[in-house]
Amino acid sequence: MAQHSSKGARFQAVTANRLSDGEVVYLTADNQWAETFPAADIADGAAAGEALLARALPADFELHVLEPYLFEVLQDGAHFKPASVREIIRAAGPTVRLDLGKQADAKQES
Amino acid sequence: MYRYDEFDHQLVGERVTQFRGQVERRVSGELSEDAFKPLRLMNGVYLQLHAYMLRVAIPYGTLSSKQLRMQAHIARKYDRGYGHFTTRQNIQFNWPALDKIPDLLEELATVEMHAIQTSGNCIRNVTADQYAGAIDNEVEDPRIISEIIRQWSTFHPEFTYLPRKFKIAVTGHDNDRAAIKLHDIGIVIKQNELGDIGYEIHVGGGQGRTPFIAKKMADFVPKAQLLAYLEAVMRVYNRLGRRDNSYKARIKIMVHETGEEEMRRLIEAEFAKIDASQMLSVPQAEADRISAYFANPAFAALPATSAAMETAQKQDADFARWVRANIVPHKQDGYAIVNISLKPIGGVPGDATDVQMEAVADLAERYSFDEIRVTHEQNLVLPHVRLDDLKTVYDELQAHELATANLGLISDTIACPGLDYCNLANARSIPLAQEISERFADLDRQYDIGELKIKISGCINACGHHHVGHIGILGVDKKGTEFYQISLGGSADENASIGTITGRAFTEETIVDAIETVVTTYKDMRQDGERFIDTYRRVGLDPFKERLYA
Known part of the structure; x- marks a missing residue:
C-alpha cells in the first residue's frame, strides 16, 4: 500500500480513487467518500492516523474506491492543506490545465 | 497501410x-x-x-x-x-x-485499433522510424517487418508473462530516428553485398533506473530467420531474466550481468534449435501480402523543385522558417515530409485537441495519401506532401496553432506527463517544458542555438527519455518538494549515449536559469558548425559544471 506521509507527520487524512471513474476522493468523518479535500477527516497523531486508515479498509469499500492511503496534511490557520506537491495536485487538478479537475469544478461553482 | x-x-x-x-x-x-x-x-x-x-x-x-x-x-x-x-x-x-x-x-x-500490448509484462507495441517509406536511402520500409513482428508477438502464448515489459524498435535507415539502441531489442534493416535484406540486432538497451545502450548481438540475421532469432532472444530472457526483483528484471540487466559474449552464445544456441525446426518462417504469400500494404502510394511524376513553394517562401518569412525547420526532403521528387510540431511555445508537449486532430486528419486525406505518423519525440508527420501544396498545408496548420517552426530545436522538448497526471511521478515535467520554451521563445534565438534536444522525465522511470537528452532533466522529490537534476551529453540516435549528471539538483525556481547557463556555456565554446552535442563531446562536462555551480 502506498504511503505518502513522513514519519513525523502529525496530521493525516485518507485518500483513494473512486472505482467507477478514478476521481480522487477523501474519507470523511462519517465514513463517506467526498470529492473535495476540505471534507476529509483529519487525524491528529500517528495512532489516530492508523485508526483513520483502518476505517478506510473494510472489504465493502472495495466496491467503491481503490488503494486508500494516508497522506500528510499541514495546519494552515483554521484550515488544513495537503503537505506534498503530489497531494496538492491531486486535490486540485493538473497545474497545466486549470480548466480540468476539481479546480475547474470549484471555479464553475463560484 | x-x-x-x-x-x-x-x-x-x-x-x-x-x-x-x-x-x-x-x-x-x-x-x-x-x-x-x-x-x-x-x-x-x-x-x-x-x-x-x-x-x-x-x-x-x-x-x-x-x-x-x-x-x-x-x-x-x-x-x-x-x-x-x-x-x-x-x-x-x-x-x-x-x-x-x-x-x-x-x-x-471499428477503425482497426485497440489498446493491446500497451501495458503489462508482454512484448509492447512495436515502434519504427516515423519517416518509413518516405525518406531517401532507406533499405526497406521498417513497417513491413514491424507488422510481422506485431502479428508474431500479439498474444504469443510463451511471452504473455515475461519478467518485465519488452520493447522493440525498427529502423530501415542509417540515421536512427527510432532510438533503437534504447530498446530491449533494436533492429536495423541492412542489405548485404549480394543485395539480400537482413537485420542487425541490438539487445539490452533501455532507460529507467539503470540506463544501458544496447549491445550488438548479430550483424546480419537473414530475412527468413528473423522471427526465429527474436524468439530465441525472448526464450533466453524468459528463462533466465530475473523475476525476484522488478528493478533488475529487464533484459538490459540480464545482458549486463551475463556479459555480452555469453548472452550471444545463449541466444545463438537457442536460435540454432528453433531455426532447425523451420517452424518460424513467414510464408512467402503472407510476407508479400503484408509488404503490399506498405507499397509506395501513387506518386505523381513531378519536378524536383516547386516554383509555387519558392515564391511563397519569398513572400512569407514565417512560411520560409517553417520550411527550413520542419520540412525534410522526400525520396520522391516533388514531395516533402512535413513535421507537425506539437510543441507550441508555452504548450503541453504532445497534446492535441480533438479539433487539431481532425484538422490533421483532413490534411492527410487531402494532401498526404491519407497517412499520418506519430514520432517518439511527440510530434506528428504528414509523410507525403507535394511541394506545391506546402503553403496550403502550412496555412491550415497555422490556423490550428500547429505550425510552430521548431523541429529539433530547444523548444521541441520531450516531456512525460509528470506529476500533473502520473501516479509514479515525483515531480512535474510539463511546466518545465513550458517555461523553457517561453524563455527561448524567439525563433531566431532558437535557430542560432541550433539542434538541441531537451528531454524531461518526472521520475527515474524515464518516460521523458532524460538519459538521452542532449540536456536531460530528471525531476526528483525531496520531502514532498520538486527538484530537478541535469544531465548532459545524452543522445538517442545512431551515436547513442547516456548523459552524465552534472551534480546537485536545482529547485523549481532555478532550473530554467540553469538550462540557460548550459546553453550560454555551449554558445561561448562552440566552434564553427558545431551542434550542442558536438561541443559537449569535444569539451566534456567540466566547463558546464564549473559555470553551473560557480
Missing part, C-alpha cells in the same frame, strides 16, 4: 467482449481489485492521479485519417477534448471512466 484480416478483427473483437465482462464483474464486486488490475493493465487501462488513463496502441506510429478522426471522437465523447501523444508513438487519454472504456474500445475497433 496495413488492413486487418479476419483473424485481427476476431481477436480484437473478442478482446473487447472479454474486457466488457471483466469490467462488469469488477463493478459488481465479483472480481477484486487484485484480480482485476492485471486484466485492466493488459487492456491499456492505468489508474493515474486524477482518473483512469487509457493508452491506445498506434502500431509503428502509423495512422490513417479515419483512425486519427476516431481519436478526436474519443477525446470528445469519452475524455476532455484532447489526447496526449507519447514517447512510444502511442496516444493516451487522461480522463475516461472505467465503465465507459468497453464502449470506447468497441468504437476504436
Whole structure:
C-alpha cells in the first residue's frame, strides 16, 4: 500500500480513487467518500492516523474506491492543506490545465 | 497501410467482449481489485492521479485519417477534448471512466485499433522510424517487418508473462530516428553485398533506473530467420531474466550481468534449435501480402523543385522558417515530409485537441495519401506532401496553432506527463517544458542555438527519455518538494549515449536559469558548425559544471 506521509507527520487524512471513474476522493468523518479535500477527516497523531486508515479498509469499500492511503496534511490557520506537491495536485487538478479537475469544478461553482 | 484480416478483427473483437465482462464483474464486486488490475493493465487501462488513463496502441506510429478522426471522437465523447501523444508513438487519454472504456474500445475497433500490448509484462507495441517509406536511402520500409513482428508477438502464448515489459524498435535507415539502441531489442534493416535484406540486432538497451545502450548481438540475421532469432532472444530472457526483483528484471540487466559474449552464445544456441525446426518462417504469400500494404502510394511524376513553394517562401518569412525547420526532403521528387510540431511555445508537449486532430486528419486525406505518423519525440508527420501544396498545408496548420517552426530545436522538448497526471511521478515535467520554451521563445534565438534536444522525465522511470537528452532533466522529490537534476551529453540516435549528471539538483525556481547557463556555456565554446552535442563531446562536462555551480 502506498504511503505518502513522513514519519513525523502529525496530521493525516485518507485518500483513494473512486472505482467507477478514478476521481480522487477523501474519507470523511462519517465514513463517506467526498470529492473535495476540505471534507476529509483529519487525524491528529500517528495512532489516530492508523485508526483513520483502518476505517478506510473494510472489504465493502472495495466496491467503491481503490488503494486508500494516508497522506500528510499541514495546519494552515483554521484550515488544513495537503503537505506534498503530489497531494496538492491531486486535490486540485493538473497545474497545466486549470480548466480540468476539481479546480475547474470549484471555479464553475463560484 | 496495413488492413486487418479476419483473424485481427476476431481477436480484437473478442478482446473487447472479454474486457466488457471483466469490467462488469469488477463493478459488481465479483472480481477484486487484485484480480482485476492485471486484466485492466493488459487492456491499456492505468489508474493515474486524477482518473483512469487509457493508452491506445498506434502500431509503428502509423495512422490513417479515419483512425486519427476516431481519436478526436474519443477525446470528445469519452475524455476532455484532447489526447496526449507519447514517447512510444502511442496516444493516451487522461480522463475516461472505467465503465465507459468497453464502449470506447468497441468504437476504436471499428477503425482497426485497440489498446493491446500497451501495458503489462508482454512484448509492447512495436515502434519504427516515423519517416518509413518516405525518406531517401532507406533499405526497406521498417513497417513491413514491424507488422510481422506485431502479428508474431500479439498474444504469443510463451511471452504473455515475461519478467518485465519488452520493447522493440525498427529502423530501415542509417540515421536512427527510432532510438533503437534504447530498446530491449533494436533492429536495423541492412542489405548485404549480394543485395539480400537482413537485420542487425541490438539487445539490452533501455532507460529507467539503470540506463544501458544496447549491445550488438548479430550483424546480419537473414530475412527468413528473423522471427526465429527474436524468439530465441525472448526464450533466453524468459528463462533466465530475473523475476525476484522488478528493478533488475529487464533484459538490459540480464545482458549486463551475463556479459555480452555469453548472452550471444545463449541466444545463438537457442536460435540454432528453433531455426532447425523451420517452424518460424513467414510464408512467402503472407510476407508479400503484408509488404503490399506498405507499397509506395501513387506518386505523381513531378519536378524536383516547386516554383509555387519558392515564391511563397519569398513572400512569407514565417512560411520560409517553417520550411527550413520542419520540412525534410522526400525520396520522391516533388514531395516533402512535413513535421507537425506539437510543441507550441508555452504548450503541453504532445497534446492535441480533438479539433487539431481532425484538422490533421483532413490534411492527410487531402494532401498526404491519407497517412499520418506519430514520432517518439511527440510530434506528428504528414509523410507525403507535394511541394506545391506546402503553403496550403502550412496555412491550415497555422490556423490550428500547429505550425510552430521548431523541429529539433530547444523548444521541441520531450516531456512525460509528470506529476500533473502520473501516479509514479515525483515531480512535474510539463511546466518545465513550458517555461523553457517561453524563455527561448524567439525563433531566431532558437535557430542560432541550433539542434538541441531537451528531454524531461518526472521520475527515474524515464518516460521523458532524460538519459538521452542532449540536456536531460530528471525531476526528483525531496520531502514532498520538486527538484530537478541535469544531465548532459545524452543522445538517442545512431551515436547513442547516456548523459552524465552534472551534480546537485536545482529547485523549481532555478532550473530554467540553469538550462540557460548550459546553453550560454555551449554558445561561448562552440566552434564553427558545431551542434550542442558536438561541443559537449569535444569539451566534456567540466566547463558546464564549473559555470553551473560557480
